[in-house]
Amino acid sequence: MEISVIIPIYNVENYLNQCVDSVLAQEFTDYEIILVDDGSTDNSPTICNEYAEKYTQIKVIHKANGGLSDARNFGIKEAQGDYLMFLDSDDFWNGVIILSEINEIIKKSNPDLIIHELSCFYDLKRIIPRKFKKEDIQKTSFKFKDDLKKLVNNDIYYATACNKIIKTSIIKRNNIEFSKGKLHEDVAWCADIIPYINSYALYSNPFYYYRKEREGSLTIQTKPKNIIDLIDILSEKETLLSKFDGGLSYLSYNYYIYLNNVNLLEEELKQKYLRKLINLNYLLDYYPRNILSLRGKIRLALYKLLGIKYVGLIEYNIRKFLKK
Structure with missing residues (x-):
């Protein structure tokens, strides 16, 4: 068959x-x-x-x-x-x-x-x-x-x-x-x-x-488990994919999505998984920029320049305000 x-x-x-x-x-x-x-x-x-x-x-x-x-x-x-x-x-x-x-x-x-x-x-x-x-x-x-x-x-x-x-x-x-x-x-x-x-x-x-x-x-649902599982997967696969040209670009593509969503977590979990994100922040250097819009390129540049913690929090609060 x-x-x-x-x-x-x-x-x-x-x-x-x-x-x-x-x-x-x-x-x-x-x-x-x-x-x-x-x-x-x-x-x-x-x-x-x-x-x-x-x-x-x-x-x-x-x-x-x-x-x-x-x-x-x-x-x-x-x-x-x-x-x-x-x-x-x-x-x-x-x-x-x-x-x-x-x-x-x-x-x-x-x-x-x-x-x-x-x-x-x-x-x-x-x-x-x-x-x-x-x-x-x-x-x-x-x-x-x-x-x-x-x-x-x-x-x-x-x-x-x-x-x-x-x-x-x-x-x-x-x-x-x-x-x-x-x-x-x-x-x-x-x-x-x-x-x-x-x-x-x-x-x-x-x-x-x-x-x-x-x-x-x-x-279509973003819940704490979505955030925790994805960040854990990225951490677990880092060593494996670093062996292949393009492997870290693959991780970066998925890493970039959840940069501000970590702020949805309760404080203790938030701090734990924010540290994991920060440890992986070098992945931003591997993001495939040619698939980003101008807005996406500006967002990426801000994360690299000002840091994941602060830009993520600002972005999260802006989105939270706009949903009200």
């Missing part, structure tokens, strides 16, 4: 049919879908079972709730395809020749990793493709370690599993798992695969529709 599509599911009865049907619509048929019901309490388990009864290429796993990472890990263990794809159950694909075109890429170069474009889906009237720029992908060697810095700096390699297709053997042979119990699991996972990728390919098609601003989605 060529491809295993892993779909973790938790209380998404309103989106699940669109998600699964978008894969079943593919003209290419050498794939399996693994539905991992992560202890859903709505009608999602019944929908999963109905699909499994109707389609032989669909497997269903019902398990106690353990979070997104745990669900994906269960799916990986069951996967029989040569390549893994991840599709979140509130997202969907647009098009019917997606897997056919991916199959052609695999037949041509057998890459360790395929990175594809995606689209941010707000509603039918607002769909924003996140496409590769032609000038950014010219003169690529397709040797991953050689091109990593370029891929990060041009916003091609970033922290999501859902725009990556990876050889199953790499994941299983090296026991690479998503971090159970942690948010920002994609930041850690995309860091962990870097040492094991040698060749890669790019698929210029923003077929993956990433649903934005869904009510109840973890991606």
Whole structure:
């Protein structure tokens, strides 16, 4: 079997049919879908079972709730395809020749990793493709370690599993798992695969529709755990990624996002995680400036000039005031 599509599911009865049907619509048929019901309490388990009864290429796993990472890990263990794809159950694909075109890429170069474009889906009237720029992908060697810095700096390699297709053997042979119990699991996972990728390919098609601003989605909530987990991940991966040209740029990209959010924490935790941020402030030197707007460049310069503690606090208070 060529491809295993892993779909973790938790209380998404309103989106699940669109998600699964978008894969079943593919003209290419050498794939399996693994539905991992992560202890859903709505009608999602019944929908999963109905699909499994109707389609032989669909497997269903019902398990106690353990979070997104745990669900994906269960799916990986069951996967029989040569390549893994991840599709979140509130997202969907647009098009019917997606897997056919991916199959052609695999037949041509057998890459360790395929990175594809995606689209941010707000509603039918607002769909924003996140496409590769032609000038950014010219003169690529397709040797991953050689091109990593370029891929990060041009916003091609970033922290999501859902725009990556990876050889199953790499994941299983090296026991690479998503971090159970942690948010920002994609930041850690995309860091962990870097040492094991040698060749890669790019698929210029923003077929993956990433649903934005869904009510109840973890991606629109900033809570203390979001902040703590991300800063811990950055600290944990620093040594690993310092070995690769572009690795620290990858960390910096994620570091920059949370510079003022540390002020959301209670005082004791705030001081602890502010110290961690300050210890990593050298990462600002590695931030890929060509993907920043003028406003972003000014923000970065202020953080470097005046320090994380003071600029972060000022920025946090301004945002707090504007929300009133």
